[in-house]
Amino acid sequence: LNHLNYQTLIATKAARIHEIGLGRPLLEFGIRRAHGKGGNAGARAALIGGADFTSNVGISHVLGYPPQGTHAHSMVQAFIALGYSELEAFQAYADVYPDDCLLLVDTVNSLESGLPNAIKVFEQLRQRGHEPVGIRLDSGDLAYLSIQAACMLDKAGFPDTTIVISGNLDELTIWQILTQIQGEAPRYGIEPDDLIGRLVYGVGTRLITSRGNSALGGVYKLVAIKKQGQWEPAIKLSETLSKTPNPGNKRVWRIYDKRDYATADLLGLGDENPQDMEGLRLHHPTDHTKVRVLYQDDIAEIEPLLVEVLRDGEVVYKNHTIEEMRQQRVSDMERLDPGVRRLIKPHIYHVSLTQELWDLKQDLIRSMRQ
Amino acid sequence: LNHLNYQTLIATKAARIHEIGLGRPLLEFGIRRAHGKGGNAGARAALIGGADFTSNVGISHVLGYPPQGTHAHSMVQAFIALGYSELEAFQAYADVYPDDCLLLVDTVNSLESGLPNAIKVFEQLRQRGHEPVGIRLDSGDLAYLSIQAACMLDKAGFPDTTIVISGNLDELTIWQILTQIQGEAPRYGIEPDDLIGRLVYGVGTRLITSRGNSALGGVYKLVAIKKQGQWEPAIKLSETLSKTPNPGNKRVWRIYDKRDYATADLLGLGDENPQDMEGLRLHHPTDHTKVRVLYQDDIAEIEPLLVEVLRDGEVVYKNHTIEEMRQQRVSDMERLDPGVRRLIKPHIYHVSLTQELWDLKQDLIRSMRQ
Numbered sequence: 003l004n005h006l007n008y009q010t011l012i013a014t015k016a017a018r019i020h021e022i023g024l025g026r027p028l029l030e031f032g033i034r035r036a037h038g039k040g041g042n043a044g045a046r047a048a049l050i051g052g053a054d055f056t057s058n059v060g061i062s063h064v065l066g067y068p069p070q071g072t073h074a075h076s077m078v079q080a081f082i083a084l085g086y087s088e089l090e091a092f093q094a095y096a097d098v099y100p101d102d103c104l105l106l107v108d109t110v111n112s113l114e115s116g117l118p119n120a121i122k123v124f125e126q127l128r129q130r131g132h133e134p135v136g137i138r139l140d141s142g143d144l145a146y147l148s149i150q151a152a153c154m155l156d157k158a159g160f161p162d163t164t165i166v167i168s169g170n171l172d173e174l175t176i177w178q179i180l181t182q183i184q185g186e187a188p189r190y191g192i193e194p195d196d197l198i199g200r201l202v203y204g205v206g207t208r209l210i211t212s213r214g215n216s217a218l219g220g221v222y223k224l225v226a227i228k229k230q231g232q233w234e235p236a237i238k239l240s241e242t243l244s245k246t247p248n249p250g251n252k253r254v255w256r257i258y259d260k261r262d263y264a265t266a267d268l269l270g271l272g273d274e275n276p277q278d279m280e281g282l283r284l285h286h287p288t289d290h291t292k293v294r295v296l297y298q299d300d301i302a303e304i305e306p307l308l309v310e311v312l313r314d315g316e317v318v319y320k321n322h323t324i325e326e327m328r329q330q331r332v333s334d335m336e337r338l339d340p341g342v343r344r345l346i347k348p349h350i351y352h353v354s355l356t357q358e359l360w361d362l363k364q365d366l367i368r369s370m371r372q
Numbered sequence: 373l374n375h376l377n378y379q380t381l382i383a384t385k386a387a388r389i390h391e392i393g394l395g396r397p398l399l400e401f402g403i404r405r406a407h408g409k410g411g412n413a414g415a416r417a418a419l420i421g422g423a424d425f426t427s428n429v430g431i432s433h434v435l436g437y438p439p440q441g442t443h444a445h446s447m448v449q450a451f452i453a454l455g456y457s458e459l460e461a462f463q464a465y466a467d468v469y470p471d472d473c474l475l476l477v478d479t480v481n482s483l484e485s486g487l488p489n490a491i492k493v494f495e496q497l498r499q500r501g502h503e504p505v506g507i508r509l510d511s512g513d514l515a516y517l518s519i520q521a522a523c524m525l526d527k528a529g530f531p532d533t534t535i536v537i538s539g540n541l542d543e544l545t546i547w548q549i550l551t552q553i554q555g556e557a558p559r560y561g562i563e564p565d566d567l568i569g570r571l572v573y574g575v576g577t578r579l580i581t582s583r584g585n586s587a588l589g590g591v592y593k594l595v596a597i598k599k600q601g602q603w604e605p606a607i608k609l610s611e612t613l614s615k616t617p618n619p620g621n622k623r624v625w626r627i628y629d630k631r632d633y634a635t636a637d638l639l640g641l642g643d644e645n646p647q648d649m650e651g652l653r654l655h656h657p658t659d660h661t662k663v664r665v666l667y668q669d670d671i672a673e674i675e676p677l678l679v680e681v682l683r684d685g686e687v688v689y690k691n692h693t694i695e696e697m698r699q700q701r702v703s704d705m706e707r708l709d710p711g712v713r714r715l716i717k718p719h720i721y722h723v724s725l726t727q728e729l730w731d732l733k734q735d736l737i738r739s740m741r742q
Contacts, residue, residue, distance in 0.1 A: 042409075
């Protein structure tokens with residue numbers, strides 16, 4: 003439960019951030035703010051959920067993924083403290099990484115010092131036959147600065163360099179930055195889509211800790227117990243209707259409509275099969291007045307979601323690679339209705355109950371109350 | 373940094389929760405919602421910061437601490453599903469743990485089922501020469517229910533049994549519950565102090581993830597670098613004054629006033645010693661208009677806070693036991709002014725700079741800007 007809750011939370015958060023980012027790469031930058039060793043599982047979950055790379059070198063190594071990040075401020079600071087300049091720090095870095103040269107430009111001042119110095123180094127690199135990768139902005143008004151950076155880089159002949167933005171980003175901040183770029187960039191002669199097309203997001207704290215909603219409330223509740231080979235359903239009452247667990251040995255299915263969008267998730271008892279049901283009655287999980295009926299003609303596919311992992315103490319599940327899980331996430335997400343995917347006040351996608359499960363639940367609640 | 377940030381955060385959160393709890397025991401219950409394996413370090417940090425025990429069996433074992441928790445709802449649910457009753461579940465539990473019998477009473481209904489059943493079991497236990505430990509309330513209005521539970525337990529002759537409360541608790545919720553008990557209990561003939569004196573808090577999600585503020589923003593910044601055996605100070609500029617790091621090889625001291633309360637933390641350069649300073653000039657960390665002067669006559673103690681842990685790659689620090697760290701926390705907390713310890717809008721305790729450090733910082737900022 004400890005592992006499930008956290009990793010599901012972070013994969014979901016990463017999916018939300020990726021979703022708003024207009025397809026641009028997302029780098030997970032959070033290890034320093036992660037909850038101890040949990041950060042490793044979080045970085046892996048982020049990769050599955052929507053991050054393209056992580057700066058967590060250890061977990062990248064374990065997963066066989068290349069880590070991605072930039073140099074630190076300390077590299078530039080060390081040069082300056084020893085009597086050299088930001089330019090010399092950048093040059094030294096470019097000497098070591100001529101083909102991976104991405105420079106963090108805000109140690110002194112992004113527009114007045116960092117960018118002019120980065121452009122000098124990029125020109126020197128090009129003269130030596132290398133193409134620079136880009137720059138990183140880590141403070142200040144990231145929308146404004148990225149527009150100005152794009153102007154300067156374009157003018158200097160580097161219209162294709164990447165602009166990494168970072169600094170307390172999350173899905174809402176990125177959304178706001180993109181909106182601001184779309185409105186502001188044309189005033190400076192920059193095509194917003196061109197600028198957005200060179201952005202990369204570095205997201206740390208607010209991804210790895212899902213800041214603001216740092217826990218997913220998954221619980222372990224007994225729902226059935228075997229008595230002489232038969233499942234006996236179990237229940238627990240609660241003052242809050244939605245907290246009363248659904249009893250019994252159950253299955254869950256996802257039902258796709260003719261548009262190939264998921265239209266409902268349906269929870270039923272283990273011996274039920276929605277394929278066999280003529281008029282599929284979907285009960286709202288708690289509101290007894292709401293029942294929806296689906297006919298097989300309206301249904302494109304019924305996908306069983308429950309996957310067997312353990313049988314008699316043996317693992318019967320084949321592990322998937324990160325890449326396979328990423329693909330699964332992409333194809334699952336594509337089959338969700340845009341209304342459900344909305345970032346703020348999305349359409350709530352309830353997990354409905356079959357008639358049989360609904361009846362069982364009501365019976366058990368009644369018998370417990372007596 | 374990963375380990376420092378998280379553990380400091382959770383120890384602080386635990387201290388806040390302990391602080392508001394009027395000295396009653398605090399149990400850390402968060403493992404299922406913790407960030408993966410990070411939960412172990414979090415439980416340890418909670419024990420140092422203010423929790424008395426944790427339900428995390430693994431880390432308790434490692435630390436040599438007894439774990440503490442209660443039985444789960446599933447125990448009662450299993451009995452009911454198999455055709456027995458809540459009372460029989462409680463009796464079975466009491467048979468196994470006659471001297472540690474603490475019963476979770478909200479599986480069916482706390483006041484109508486759980487408590488009457490618990491009282492029956494407690495009476496049976498007493499007849500057999502054992503004293504029951506208490507009950508746990510895990511849902512509903514915990515202030516109201518704990519008052520009603522106290523009434524019922526008192527009337528049944530168990531005025532000393534513990535009442536554990538749990539369910540999305542944090543420092544503010546506990547504060548509210550205690551305030552409500554103080555106001556409401558007398559109406560039911562219950563002395564508030566007596567009731568509060570039998571409470572125990574079980575705090576999970578909001579402690580182990582510091583929900584709402586799930587990260588402490590500790591950073592690694594280069595502040596000095598050795599050049600021919602000499603420390604050269606380094607700096608990084610920032611648009612935000614408070615984010616510009618304090619340069620140089622530094623020390624930090626805590627200064628106690630004649631009341632033996634900490635009156636200031638002072639950051640100075642490595643070769644400075646506040647003991648030698650006649651009029652100690654404390655510079656506000658960012659506001660250049662604020663300087664405070666302390667004279668040695670006003671000072672009870674100057675405590676150096678920086679402790680050497682590594683020297684030339686060797687660990688030179690003696691590890692302390694959890695108990696020693698708890699003691700340290702208690703004595704440190706006692707020397708903080710009540711205004712600083714206040715839960716909401718506390719007096720902000722700035723870390724001040726010495727004159728020498730202040731001057732160095734201004735010089736470096738000026739030279740970077742040029």
